[in-house]
Amino acid sequence: MNQTSNQKLNDKAWARWSALFVVAFTMMAAYYVNDIMAPLKSMLEGELHWTSGEFGFFTGAYSFLNVFLLMLIWGGLILDKFGIRFTGMLSTILMVGGTICEYAAITRFGGTEEMLFGYKLDVFMASAGYSVFGVGAEVAGITVTKIIAKWFHGKEMALAMGVQVALARVGSQVAYAVAIPVAKNWHLDTPLLIGAILLVGGLVSFLCFTFMDRKLDRQVTIDTSCGDDEKFSFKDVVAVVSNPGFWLIALLCVLFYSCVFPFQKFATELMVTKYNVSEDIAGTFAGLPALGALFLTPVFGGMIDRRGKAASIMMLGAAMLIFVHAIYAIPFIHASWVAIILMIILGIAFSLVPSAMWPSVAKIFPVKQLGTAYALIFFIQNIGLWGIPALIGSVLENYCITGQEIVNGKTTNLYDYTLPMCIFTGIAILSLLVAFFLKSADKKYGYGLEKANLKK
Numbered sequence: 001m002n003q004t005s006n007q008k009l010n011d012k013a014w015a016r017w018s019a020l021f022v023v024a025f026t027m028m029a030a031y032y033v034n035d036i037m038a039p040l041k042s043m044l045e046g047e048l049h050w051t052s053g054e055f056g057f058f059t060g061a062y063s064f065l066n067v068f069l070l071m072l073i074w075g076g077l078i079l080d081k082f083g084i085r086f087t088g089m090l091s092t093i094l095m096v097g098g099t100i101c102e103y104a105a106i107t108r109f110g111g112t113e114e115m116l117f118g119y120k121l122d123v124f125m126a127s128a129g130y131s132v133f134g135v136g137a138e139v140a141g142i143t144v145t146k147i148i149a150k151w152f153h154g155k156e157m158a159l160a161m162g163v164q165v166a167l168a169r170v171g172s173q174v175a176y177a178v179a180i181p182v183a184k185n186w187h188l189d190t191p192l193l194i195g196a197i198l199l200v201g202g203l204v205s206f207l208c209f210t211f212m213d214r215k216l217d218r219q220v221t222i223d224t225s226c227g228d229d230e231k232f233s234f235k236d237v238v239a240v241v242s243n244p245g246f247w248l249i250a251l252l253c254v255l256f257y258s259c260v261f262p263f264q265k266f267a268t269e270l271m272v273t274k275y276n277v278s279e280d281i282a283g284t285f286a287g288l289p290a291l292g293a294l295f296l297t298p299v300f301g302g303m304i305d306r307r308g309k310a311a312s313i314m315m316l317g318a319a320m321l322i323f324v325h326a327i328y329a330i331p332f333i334h335a336s337w338v339a340i341i342l343m344i345i346l347g348i349a350f351s352l353v354p355s356a357m358w359p360s361v362a363k364i365f366p367v368k369q370l371g372t373a374y375a376l377i378f379f380i381q382n383i384g385l386w387g388i389p390a391l392i393g394s395v396l397e398n399y400c401i402t403g404q405e406i407v408n409g410k411t412t413n414l415y416d417y418t419l420p421m422c423i424f425t426g427i428a429i430l431s432l433l434v435a436f437f438l439k440s441a442d443k444k445y446g447y448g449l450e451k452a453n454l455k456k
Contacts, residue, residue: 056393076375162301292347
């Protein structure tokens with residue numbers, strides 16, 4: 001009886017997994033909205049007369065506020081100061097508001113020639129909304145990561161993080177699969193409207209989680225170890241940035257994700273223009289990495305929990321990225337089956353590295369520094385997510401136009417993606433070098449990245 005009375009809510013498997021699935025729905029909706037405009041690049045060019053440069057600006061706007069106003073840093077400080085419930089609700093509200101702004105820009109001002117700050121009004125407003133959404137989505141990401149670290153401490157942490165990432169990728173896969181068919185059958189803005197509705201549902205979902213988490217906090221107030229962990233100190237920032245493991249894992253994060261997320265934003269058009277894939281299903285192929293993550297990330301997470309080898313797995317995933325982008329860069333390969341196989345391999349790499357990377361952060365830093373550490377890592381990641389799409393869009397617009405075609409009376413450009421894929425290959429090579437240095441640092445400083453998470 002005494003053992004039962006001392007059992008906390010997260011000691012019950014059904015409770016901690018239920019909490020995970022509740023917050024995972026919020027992130028699923030966030031990932032859907034994040035990726036829903038990517039397959040529509042050609043339609044944005046044809047219907048709203050956007051250029052590749054403007055699309056790159058819009059895509060990079062996701063990270064603009066996070067990078068230049070340090071919103072992710074502030075988000076991490078808020079997370080450590082006010083806790084996961086307040087920060088989670090705030091970030092979800094920002095996602096809803098940003099998506100509504102983006103939707104209004106496309107529906108009310110779409111195709112306008114009116115200018116604001118040197119940009120078309122619809123491009124600027126959509127970018128501003130996407131930027132606010134990006135603040136909410138990134139802060140929600142670090143919040144959910146800390147939620148898992150809290151609810152699964154000493155338990156199936158890597159598996160739980162893998163499941164959360166996998167469920168979030170469902171949102172991405174659905175976005176890539178339905179964006180073009182829905183936009184063709186209804187309106188260009190309809191896929192985004194669906195995302196706004198899903199995010200409202202995600203807001204309600206996270207609200208439900210706050211009641212569960214409040215109950216858990218009441219049970220652990222007796223434990224004095226929880227007293228100071230949530231109190232933020234600027235000493236934690238100094239401690240985080242002075243840790244060599246931080247810089248290595250942050251660099252690996254920004255390089256790896258810069259080869260995945262920005263690439264996916266342009267992958268639908270790559271499938272159509274280079275590999276002659278039908279526009280109606282090209283988005284589905286571009287979303288295959290998300291589908292692979294759905295099934296494989298929990299598997300790899302469970303494997304890391306039992307066997308470890310996280311640093312080695314990060315090296316393997318980076319090497320796979322090099323192979324994928326290098327083959328995409330070869331100009332004379334046009335077979336659609338090659339493009340599909342490469343997307344599947346990318347999906348495997350996309351499952352390997354996150355399932356090893358995020359639990360590794362929890363090994364490098366103590367619990368009280370996790371919010372700050374994740375925020376700083378996500379901040380550095382967002383530099384890549386802002387700069388790389390803008391770079392690729394500019395390169396396409398200035399160096400890669402090979403002609404034009406008219407579809408349904410609307411003119412769109414044709415592009416040669418050889419140069420952009422060479423850029424992605426170079427970034428992937430750098431990610432492998434950093435992964436190698438991280439494994440060396442693990443041996444030197446004893447982070448335990450190669451050790452299993454579950455204690456036998």
